[in-house]
Amino acid sequence: MTFEPERLGQSRADLAEELRALRKRAGLTGDRLARRCNMSQSQISKFETGKKTPTLVDVERILRAIDAPPEVVSELTALARVANTEWQNKRSSWRRGPEKRQTELASLEAEATEIRYFLPSMITGLLATPEFIRASLVHTPGDSSRIVARKLERQAALHDMSKTFTFLLTEQAARWAIVPSPAMAMQIDRLVSLSHLPNIRIGVIPTGTLMPRGPMNTFTVYDSRLATVESFTGRMVFRDPRDISEHLSIFSLFAHHAKFDEEARILLRIWAAAYR
Numbered sequence: 001m002t003f004e005p006e007r008l009g010q011s012r013a014d015l016a017e018e019l020r021a022l023r024k025r026a027g028l029t030g031d032r033l034a035r036r037c038n039m040s041q042s043q044i045s046k047f048e049t050g051k052k053t054p055t056l057v058d059v060e061r062i063l064r065a066i067d068a069p070p071e072v073v074s075e076l077t078a079l080a081r082v083a084n085t086e087w088q089n090k091r092s093s094w095r096r097g098p099e100k101r102q103t104e105l106a107s108l109e110a111e112a113t114e115i116r117y118f119l120p121s122m123i124t125g126l127l128a129t130p131e132f133i134r135a136s137l138v139h140t141p142g143d144s145s146r147i148v149a150r151k152l153e154r155q156a157a158l159h160d161m162s163k164t165f166t167f168l169l170t171e172q173a174a175r176w177a178i179v180p181s182p183a184m185a186m187q188i189d190r191l192v193s194l195s196h197l198p199n200i201r202i203g204v205i206p207t208g209t210l211m212p213r214g215p216m217n218t219f220t221v222y223d224s225r226l227a228t229v230e231s232f233t234g235r236m237v238f239r240d241p242r243d244i245s246e247h248l249s250i251f252s253l254f255a256h257h258a259k260f261d262e263e264a265r266i267l268l269r270i271w272a273a274a275y276r
Contacts, residue, residue: 120215203258
């Protein structure tokens, strides 16, 4: 199945319709199918009416229960993966208002207890100084002052000891200069300071580290329930457990090659000193 971002919303309705049609062709009531799948009848009903999107695992259980042929299994599992993915176009986000995006992020951070950030290109807002945040919003339409304020408000989550944060940065991300050298030195100093908080781990991957794969995208994983992947034109939100598991595996791989704690702080101090 070809991925088309504009069809992500429709794919959920398509999946619901296909599941309902498959059950009827198999001559099963919702209750009988539920018993075969070890699910509740109300859960099957929600899947078939589109009120709830089944995970890929849910779809596979249903397909096994109705003994679907291989070509149907292939098509429906592909559709399920797309249905569990959301495309958030950056232009649409701007039309809705950038502050709305900050509210959504704050909500995700409030609900999660373990958050992992992979940052291959530049520092994220939670770690940024006010000057760095302002510079990062140069290309955002409209007045950015309220967005700066919301980003700074979100940083309060870093001091919530019920949460743990792990930030993995490449050397490029830590040193990517969007503010003058003195401000970059202060920005890197902030990373050193935050790394002392007991609920925060900051890992850095120095340039020249031998790595088995490339740093393709910035991504964030919230607990084990949701992953977001950034691009220039928008972001994708993954809710399927297999997609989330894959991102956690990639994160672990990069973390294995990163420097943490005092080793990381030594490198960060060297990079800050270079800007001074």
